[in-house]
Amino acid sequence: MFRFVLRRLLQMVLAFFGTTLIVYALMFAGQGDPIQALAGERPVTPAQRAYLTEKFHLDRTGIGGFFYRYLDYLKNLLQGDLGQSLTGRSIGDILAAAWPVTVKLAVIAMAVTILFGVTAGVLAGIRRASLFDNATLVLTLLVLGIPTIVLAPLAQYLLGVRWPIFPPTAGADPDLWALLLPGIVLGSLSLATALRLTRTSVAENLRADYVRTARSKGLVRRRIIGVHVLRNSLIPVITFLGVELGNLMSGAIITEGVFNIPGVGFNLFRGIRTEDGPLVVGIVSVLVVVYLVANLVVDVLYAVLDPRIRYE
């Protein structure tokens, strides 16, 4: 296990450099004149241009210049300096403000997924082909069939405007109540998947030979399902939830955009829209790390949950 984690950590370093390089290249390759982009609508004097060209090492041209700037960026990044966005704000500060909001949103979405998705999945798996099972099937297909870009504005209109139960938008520094509706919308997709996954897994495990053994031991049904079946059924579900949590932590561009939530996804989208190269690259670099760590945690968790899996 130790060697597995070590190997994965080394792979993560490679993956980190690879992805940041690609994002860095894509973001700056698409840009026209970076100095003009920095200045926006205002004119740039030759003196300012000369100063900025030197400051950002833009005097070095071609592929050599690109790598010089990339390595310069990495050097700062490894020292914990994400740099400044084109608006002049420290990217570190932007993330420090945005991340807690995204984490709150992710926790709500995850709670909704586990509370309703996994529970309903277990019930549907136990009572296969019942009315409840079929009802959840229809509902989950419906949710899975509607893209977030439709579901989010729909929920916002129906539950925020038409019947104003929830605040329609979150705004700056939102509280948990304001994040509840977006959290449910965000969680509904993973809820549907978690439900289907749990149901299949429970139904499959109920037919397993070890269940027959547990019955022949004379255990009560509650224990057979609650201990033997659940412990096995939840292995793939927990793996899925782990990956899903990694996704949620990296922000939700559409949901945060629709409900005007100043989270990571919201800032990332703004960076892309305003061609704010440093902001996009900065956020993505951090997201890459989050994602890699989340995946590692899931892999380790998998081995802990299923003793048959040994990484060596």
Added chain:
Amino acid sequence: MTESAVRPTPASPTPPGGHLLEVRDLHVEFRTGEGVAKVINGVSYHLDPGETLAVLGESGSGKSVTAQAVMGILDTPPAVIRSGQIRYRGRDLLTLPEEQRRQVRGKEIAMIFQDALSALNPVFPVGWQIGETLRHRAGMSRADARRRTVELMDLVRIPGAAGRLGDHPHQFSGGMRQRVMIAMALALDPKVLIADEPTTALDVTVQAQIMDLLADLRRDLDMAMILITHDLGVVAGVADRIAVMYAGRIVEHADVHALYRAPAHPYTKGLLASIPRLDVRGRELATIRGLPPNLMRIPTGCPFHPRCPYVQQVCVDVVPDDLVLADGRTSACHFAQEVHDDRAR
């Protein structure tokens, strides 16, 4: 008759307190999308304290389903018990409420299964799985259960038992896994042990060890055992009586020595002839022609008639009764006596 009836025969009168376990005229169907499969069609057998009954048959003959009906672990649906009785110490288990039925499982009648790898829960340590029965059925404390678990694992001769409590099923060899399974079944001192093809998934040498272990345990713990198998070779050294099943019915029921010496049903005769023998070399192995019947369309008359070398018109038309032969054994064949005396054409 040619045989001396020294041993108790199948038709021996019911002992004063009744049999320990008795299956009476059991009928079980499986209702599936394609139709109704008549899996058990009037099975009757009994078991007395301390004896071993072998239930022999091909896959699909209904031997495991009968055992699962006795245990009360048949999945219903698709299985439906149409009629019959399963009497344990005089009580019909089929009429008991589920809660009382559950009390019988493991405590009175325990069962071990063919493939211990899938029959054990893959994510729990074996010590935990054996101890679970002790903690939740016998109400033992964690420490007591642990002590008793080690005793049980010693009893089934797992070397270094105390050090293996925390191992998971996949860390054991096939033979050791089956021993874990047996230890688990013995946890509550059952009076009846049902062994459903306990050695089928194992190597030949390990098979012999497990069979020896089961025979020893049965004797030492004074249990009765039902040994389900398709392997005539496994039966000879262990069983007292044999019930041969075909198409959900017991076609021959006899004392083990009597059956080996002179089978009284053509199917049994075919099975015996198809055992490879070391002393008869260079001859092609005898087989029973044809395939076991489709249980959704069991042939008319005697279900074995399409495969029987002695078939007559009466076999196609009339379902044979259980004929009781002179020495008390039974055979569901119109020509049982002739087959037995080897006079059948």
